[in-house]
Amino acid sequence: MAIRVTPVEDGDGPLNPSRRELIKRGGLVVAFIWLSGPMRAWGMAETARIDQGQPQFAPNAFVRVGNDGSVQLVMPSIEMGQGAYTGQATLLAEELDVGLDQITVEHAPPNRKLYSNPMLGEQATGGSTTIRYCWSTLRNAGAAARYLLVSAAAQHWKVDPSQCTVARGVVTHAPSGRTLRYAELADAAAQVTPPDKAPLKSPSDFQLIGKPLRRVDTPGKVDGSLPFGIDIRVPGMKVATVQACPTFGGRLVSVDDTRARAVPGVLAVVKLDNAVAVIGEHFWAARQGLDALDIHWDRGANGKLTTEQLFKDLAEASEHGTPIVGRDVGHVDGVSGKLVSATYQLPMLAHATMEPINTVVHVRPDACEIWVGSQVPARCVDVATKITGLPAERIVVHNQYMGGGFGRRLFEDSVEQAVAIAKQVDYPVKVIWTREEDIAQDRYRPAYYDRISSTLDGQGKPVAWTHRTTGASVLATFAPSAMGKNGLDPDLVECAADLPYEMPNMRVEWVRHDMPSGLAVGWWRGVGSTHNVFVVESFVDELAHAAGKDPVAFRKSMLGDNPRALAVLELATQKAGWGQGALPPRHGRGVALAAPFGSYLCVVVDVEVSPQGEISLRRAVTAVDCGMVVNPNTVEAQIQGGLVFGWSAALYSGITLKDGAVEQRNFNDYRVMRLNQTPPMEVHIVHSKEQPGGIGETATVMAMPSLLNAVFAATGVRLRTLPIDRSALVSDNNALKAALSAATPLDIPSDVASVARMLV
Amino acid sequence: MIVLSINGQDSQVEVPEDMPLLWVLRDVIGLTGTKFGCGIAQCGACTVHLDGQPVRSCVLPVSGAINKKITTIEGIGATDIGKRMQQAWLGIEVAQCGYCQSGQIMSATALLAQTPQPTDTDIDRAMSGNLCRCGTYVRIRAAIKQAATGQITLPQTIA
Numbered sequence: 001m002a003i004r005v006t007p008v009e010d011g012d013g014p015l016n017p018s019r020r021e022l023i024k025r026g027g028l029v030v031a032f033i034w035l036s037g038p039m040r041a042w043g044m045a046e047t048a049r050i051d052q053g054q055p056q057f058a059p060n061a062f063v064r065v066g067n068d069g070s071v072q073l074v075m076p077s078i079e080m081g082q083g084a085y086t087g088q089a090t091l092l093a094e095e096l097d098v099g100l101d102q103i104t105v106e107h108a109p110p111n112r113k114l115y116s117n118p119m120l121g122e123q124a125t126g127g128s129t130t131i132r133y134c135w136s137t138l139r140n141a142g143a144a145a146r147y148l149l150v151s152a153a154a155q156h157w158k159v160d161p162s163q164c165t166v167a168r169g170v171v172t173h174a175p176s177g178r179t180l181r182y183a184e185l186a187d188a189a190a191q192v193t194p195p196d197k198a199p200l201k202s203p204s205d206f207q208l209i210g211k212p213l214r215r216v217d218t219p220g221k222v223d224g225s226l227p228f229g230i231d232i233r234v235p236g237m238k239v240a241t242v243q244a245c246p247t248f249g250g251r252l253v254s255v256d257d258t259r260a261r262a263v264p265g266v267l268a269v270v271k272l273d274n275a276v277a278v279i280g281e282h283f284w285a286a287r288q289g290l291d292a293l294d295i296h297w298d299r300g301a302n303g304k305l306t307t308e309q310l311f312k313d314l315a316e317a318s319e320h321g322t323p324i325v326g327r328d329v330g331h332v333d334g335v336s337g338k339l340v341s342a343t344y345q346l347p348m349l350a351h352a353t354m355e356p357i358n359t360v361v362h363v364r365p366d367a368c369e370i371w372v373g374s375q376v377p378a379r380c381v382d383v384a385t386k387i388t389g390l391p392a393e394r395i396v397v398h399n400q401y402m403g404g405g406f407g408r409r410l411f412e413d414s415v416e417q418a419v420a421i422a423k424q425v426d427y428p429v430k431v432i433w434t435r436e437e438d439i440a441q442d443r444y445r446p447a448y449y450d451r452i453s454s455t456l457d458g459q460g461k462p463v464a465w466t467h468r469t470t471g472a473s474v475l476a477t478f479a480p481s482a483m484g485k486n487g488l489d490p491d492l493v494e495c496a497a498d499l500p501y502e503m504p505n506m507r508v509e510w511v512r513h514d515m516p517s518g519l520a521v522g523w524w525r526g527v528g529s530t531h532n533v534f535v536v537e538s539f540v541d542e543l544a545h546a547a548g549k550d551p552v553a554f555r556k557s558m559l560g561d562n563p564r565a566l567a568v569l570e571l572a573t574q575k576a577g578w579g580q581g582a583l584p585p586r587h588g589r590g591v592a593l594a595a596p597f598g599s600y601l602c603v604v605v606d607v608e609v610s611p612q613g614e615i616s617l618r619r620a621v622t623a624v625d626c627g628m629v630v631n632p633n634t635v636e637a638q639i640q641g642g643l644v645f646g647w648s649a650a651l652y653s654g655i656t657l658k659d660g661a662v663e664q665r666n667f668n669d670y671r672v673m674r675l676n677q678t679p680p681m682e683v684h685i686v687h688s689k690e691q692p693g694g695i696g697e698t699a700t701v702m703a704m705p706s707l708l709n710a711v712f713a714a715t716g717v718r719l720r721t722l723p724i725d726r727s728a729l730v731s732d733n734n735a736l737k738a739a740l741s742a743a744t745p746l747d748i749p750s751d752v753a754s755v756a757r758m759l760v
Numbered sequence: 761m762i763v764l765s766i767n768g769q770d771s772q773v774e775v776p777e778d779m780p781l782l783w784v785l786r787d788v789i790g791l792t793g794t795k796f797g798c799g800i801a802q803c804g805a806c807t808v809h810l811d812g813q814p815v816r817s818c819v820l821p822v823s824g825a826i827n828k829k830i831t832t833i834e835g836i837g838a839t840d841i842g843k844r845m846q847q848a849w850l851g852i853e854v855a856q857c858g859y860c861q862s863g864q865i866m867s868a869t870a871l872l873a874q875t876p877q878p879t880d881t882d883i884d885r886a887m888s889g890n891l892c893r894c895g896t897y898v899r900i901r902a903a904i905k906q907a908a909t910g911q912i913t914l915p916q917t918i919a
């Protein structure tokens with residue numbers, strides 16, 4: 001199939017962008033269109049059209065109104081499924097007074113000045129900050145644009161702007177009945193002096209905010225037309241796949257590529273310090289070539305590393321390391337009563353985004369062009385600058401829709417690698433990681449080792465609380481300047497130092513124990529809160545049990561004056577029917593309550609545990625107060641998906657190391673939940689006038705403790721190590737043995753097989 | 761030279777016979793709606809229809825698709841069931857990142873073609889080979905039921 005190039009009308013041409021051109025295009029334009037075949041560059045033709053010289057009204061970095069009637073909104077965050085584009089477009093469209101069906105959205109180009117997220121200090125999407133940081137910024141941007149368009153209309157009619165109203169992009173002067181469309185006003189509005197601040201709507205006047213509006217990105221997701229980074233094809237492009245040294249910090253010694261080069265379609269074998277890539281006419285050739293390589297690695301200092309060693313080191317550091325205090329209230333030491341203590345252990349985790357890691361790069365002598373879905377587009381420019389030696393203004397990054405991020409695409413390691421590969425050839429290359437590489441070369445959520453204790457007074461009320469967590473810091477490498485003065489990484493104590501409960505005496509501290517050098521760690525959905533809320537809310541359940549109290553009543557008694565937490569606790573437990581009638585044997589109901597990312601959530605989970613230790617989720621009820629809601633449909637979707645993501649990890653996920661390499665390979669041994677395992681879920685949103693809280697990661701935070709507390713209720717077994725070890729839940733060894741001997745090998749899930757090995 | 765019938769059109773390709781259909785579609789023909797997720801028949805992202813049957817194209821040698829009618833996500837909207845399925849998907853707003861959804865819709869459409877009124881067990885059986893890391897499973901189930909019955913079971917989003 002022919003791929004032809006249609007240059008934008010500019011002397012420099014699309015493949016040789018001058019600085020002037022880059023500024024004018026904002027680095028955004030995909031400067032080609034598909035001329036043949038059934039594919040189309042979704043949403044991109046518009047960009048090309050606008051940028052081909054049509055006058056437009058661009059009052060700020062986010063709003064573009066063309067005199068052809070087009071309204072383009074530039075999205076400062078990126079879309080990886082979480083609904084950011086819909087939420088951010090809603091904030092702009094609300095104040096601009098246009099419908100979501102009247103706009104198109106564009107990926108923002110890398111530009112820290114215009115598009116940095118002040119909550120993260122970087123042009124980055126993460127930390128459930130998208131709506132929180134944009135809530136005012138984008139409404140102001142929309143309102144300012146509207147002010148200018150209305151002023152232009154009023155000047156044209158020689159009337160007072162206060163007599164004008166706007167609906168769906170049409171300005172009306174009510175007394176005379178005259179109307180003008182935004183398209184007709186775009187040129188004139190560009191001449192109006194911008195206001196310092198335009199008035200914002202009062203929430204009672206919102207037309208879009210708070211409504212379950214259709215997502216702006218979904219039509220192209222049901223017919224295959226929306227391109228993800230992995231779908232990008234540029235003229236002359238070849239396809240590569242890569243293998244990096246399986247041990248972290250290891251190096252390439254030599255490679256025999258004789259057999260690889262004989263594979264039909266293989267074009268080149270590219271060596272990097274710690275990796276080998278094979279470039280082919282298509283992925284299949286590259287993949288076969290890669291499999292045919294004979295690679296000799298220097299496995300490096302971590303060549304013998306094992307998971308057992310990792311946890312031994314963590315335990316040792318927890319015992320003897322120097323803690324950094326995250327919170328110290330009252331006196332934990334002098335308190336007497338019943339002491340309850342526990343140790344929790346959380347594994348390394350991979351992200352396994354559905355779209356494997358990929359990047360398209362074209363390195364030319366004078367410029368470098370990159371197509372990638374990244375949560376940190378400006379950092380992609382940085383690494384390309386580093387590898388190519390080109391100045392930043394000669395790097396163009398076209399950001400793309402992402403097939404999941406979950407924190408993985410906050411790291412630009414794969415982009416750096418792809419540029420290094422592409423630098424060695426003179427054509428564009430699409431580097432695709434196999435799923436095996438995606439799992440073996442992730443930026444893993446670090447492992448944690450937590451010791452926690454509490455003292456109960458005579459009435460069973462916790463009066464002292466100590467929590468020492470031990471693990472690596474992600475922030476220390478991701479954003480060193482954000483580390484606390486005393487060396488504290490606030491992520492390590494998030495939702496541990498700030499409990500929703502009253503606690504007269506408490507000490508929360510962290511022992512920093514970084515992973516061996518070369519083993520890079522990363523953000524994973526829910527970050528520090530996912531780790532801490534699992535420990536805290538499991539342990540609160542343990543305390544309730546030790547105090548002989550109902551877990552919900554126990555939590556209520558600890559809340560003190562915390563009306564938002566109380567409201568979600570009461571709502572979720574009431575909807576779930578908490579305490580109303582006994583459940584059948586081996587059925588259990590668990591609860592978790594927390595306030596992650598500025599929101600309040602309570603989740604109640606029902607499970608059934610078979611005599612063989614298999615867990616079936618039966619139902620989940622969530623109550624959430626995330627402040628003012630921009631799109632309830634998105635909130636519900638993020639709760640549903642976030643729970644599945646967290647349960648998947650609790651049930652199955654753990655990255656383990658043997659001889660320094662990751663043992664898991666693909667979805668067969670890095671298992672995630674499937675449709676048949678997913679229970680019905682109810683989501684109840686509390687009506688709230690509070691500032692918006694985060695939502696994308698919150699449910700993942702709640703998933704693990706609510707599930708584990710339900711398993712405890714069903715079995716009486718308290719699991720403190722993730723992922724869940726089903727062998728600890730077996731109540732009937734004979735039933736299990738009988739079931740296993742009757743089953744064919746294919747019927748046996750791998751986790752049951754591991755139980756079987758223990759029994760037989 | 762291999763001739764493939766894809767979405768009602770013949771395409772000629774010059775590729776090795778053992779090349780998986782997925783890569784012929786994506787890298788040679790340029791139909792990128794069919795996705796790569798695992799390469800070992802574990803995730804369903806690459807699902808296409810071969811004479812109406814759902815298959816994992818990442819493990820299907822292209823030779824196995826000769827003389828068969830291949831339907832991909834780009835062509836499924838031309839069938840009545842496919843169209844209904846896409847509409848239900850939008851009505852319920854199933855997709856998050858959307859990467860798995862081509863495969864989900866292909867599996868769901870094949871299910872409905874064989875079982876017009878599927879039970880929950882039928883849906884479990886037909887859909888559990890399709891992973892979704894965004895966890896859209898409850899909405900996938902609801903959308904299949906909506907496409908089957910025409911009954912709107914969840915509050916629909918507005919355009």
Ligand code: FES
Nearest residue numbers: 797798799804818
């Ligand atoms: S890519 Fe074919 S099943 Fe995963």
Ligand code: FES
Nearest residue numbers: 857858860892894
């Ligand atoms: S919608 Fe993202 S993987 Fe399914």
